[in-house]
Amino acid sequence: MKSLYSSDSDLTRAHTYLVQSPSGQVTAGVLRGERSRFQLFGDTMNTAARMEQSGERHCVHLSQTSADLLKEAGLGKWIVPRRSKIFVKGKGDMQTYWLRKTKAPDQKRPDLKNDMNTVAESDETDNESESVEEAGLAFNFDIDQGMTKIERLVEWNVEVLGSLLQQIIASRGGVVNSIVALSSAEKSIGRDRGTVLDEFTPIIQLKRLEVEDLRFRRSPSSVDIGDEAKSQLRSYLSEIAGMYRENPFHNFEHASHVTASVKKLLTRIVKVGEANGLAAFRNETQQADNNLVDLAGHCFGITTDPLAQFAVVFSAVIHDVDHPGVPNAQLVKEKTRNAEIYKKSVAEQNSVELAWDMLMSDEYSALRACIYQTESDLQRFRQLVVNTVLATDIADKELQALRKNRWETAFSNASLPSADEDDDRKATIVIEHLIQASDVSHTMQHWHIFKDWNEKFFLECYGAYKLGRADSDPSASWYEGEIGFFDFYVIPLAKKLDRCGVFGVSSDEYLNYAEANREEWVREGRALVQEYVAKYHKISEQR
Secondary structure (H helix, E strand, O other): OHHHHOOOOHHHHHOOOEEEEOOOOOEEEEEOOOOOEEEEEOHHHHHHHHHHOOOOOOEEEEOHHHHHHHHHOOOHHHEEEOOOOEEEOOOEEEOOEEEOOOOOOOOOOOOHHHHOOOOOOOOOOOOOOOOOEOOOEOOOOOOOOOOOHHHHHHHHHHHHHHHHHHHHHHHOOOOOOOOHHHHHHHHHOOOOOOOOHHHOOOOOOOOOOOHHHHHHOOOHHHOOOOHHHHHHHHHHHHHHHHHOOOOOOOOHHHHHHHHHHHHHHHHOOOOOOOOOOHHHHHHHHOOOOHHHHHHOOOOOOOOOOHHHHHHHHHHHHHOOOOOOOOOHHHHHHHOOHHHHHHOOOHHHHHHHHHHHHHHOOHHHHHHHHHHOOOHHHHHHHHHHHHHHHHOOOOOOHHHHHHHHHHHHHHOOOOOOOOHHHHHHHHHHHHHHHHHHHHHOHHHHOOHHHHHHHHHHHHHHHHHHHHOOOOOOOHHHOHHHHHHHHHHHHHHHHHHHHHHOOOOOHHHHHHHHHHHHHHHHHHHHHHHHHHHHHHHHHHHHHHO
16 A cells, blocks of 8 residues: 555556545454455444445545544545545445545646546635545546636546547557548538438447458557647537536536546446457467557447547537527427427437537538548448437437337347347447436436536526426426436436446446435435525525
8 A cells, every 4th residue: 555655656547446444443364165365354344345335446435433543643634525424324324535645736737638537526626625536537637727617628528539539540550631532421411311310220330340450550649639630629629618508407517527427438348259359369469469458349349449439428528519408398399490490309409410510610620530531430420429419318208218129129139130230239229328327427426426416407497497498396396206217217227237238347336326326315305405496596596
């Protein structure tokens, strides 16, 4: 543990660690059997195991007793109390703490790409703000008075999408040529099939990884998207952020939160198949190139195709552009212009159209050249964006029933005649469920994250009601509605993540948090709804 003392140690940069640190007596012993092992027992160890469910990667989680011991040792400045108590089975509510070493005054801001795994922000504005990113992230922004919150979120998204563009370029051997020849295809794509919804397809053909591809593929760290493309990426994301309305919930911060979850799930796809190309390459050359591991086909071709990964993350960023703050059913009832055009999935189709049209403008040509070089890549990118964004419409019962049937078809025992088609079908539906889980990821994270975003969503819905854009008062049914949402959508969705078998421990993590949050909501939900209503009226009075 001594090496963990330094925030710049190789251990903290190269490995993932999650430490729970209650203090107290333990019993030690050696368990016999085929695998004899030394083990600790007792209430302290049980407490540590329970605390782990609310822990964070790259963080040390302290109990009250451990925090008291550090204070006695004169290290109280290292202790950061969690903003909400956690519920520990068998013990009830517990106040716990994060262990954080204060940064030196001259330390530079951490590198965004390497250190940020999510974008949840602390409510504090000084250097002693909570360092853990509690939406599944382990990043701490030094508060820069020269940057707004939106600007910081834009910069994070630039780093995330920029790193994915590096993977795309590396998969092409570093090639980024002019795409002037594709101008006609760019202008016509999506224009000849009616609405965005008409473009939906149940199976998207992903790119297959061939042994020959590995021979010229470069390491992502060895390629650069270039200053012009990066400037265009930053400009594009700034414009996207500006196209989000100032809704309490459906805003650019929510989009970034969803992006963080998508990124997290993509990096945790764990299953490696024998036919993914990498195994064949290793057998043929008797060596393994570690730089290729993240790009190999881990499952159903999702990680074989860097463009697919970029498209899904890109879709998360744009999926609620120009969201009006009311559901599609209300837009249809009001007969808005967009509702008259799209009929169904109104907000989602509008988001795709706006974001895509802007991307196709001349000022982002260098950025587009990084994304795709061929017409087939352009078409695959468009199809992935359409399918992924449309999947975030979970209120339409007909579309949800179709997705359910497609899931059952994809993961039934029956296989399609073509193995590639079977994988493509599964990949398509997994991507859709990945974005759906990420869109409600606050329900499958720490309780205080769920509570914060649930409050924001309530304020948005309640505000719409007060403006006459909802038929009923949401406060009357919010408590029961959230229980039903957990029972009939969130928890079944988390179980599907587990059933598809590609996300490793993340599926268990999401399910555990969902079930824990449901239990906590049953206990505290009624009182919280009253607090939400009071907060709305307080905000209204201040205006």
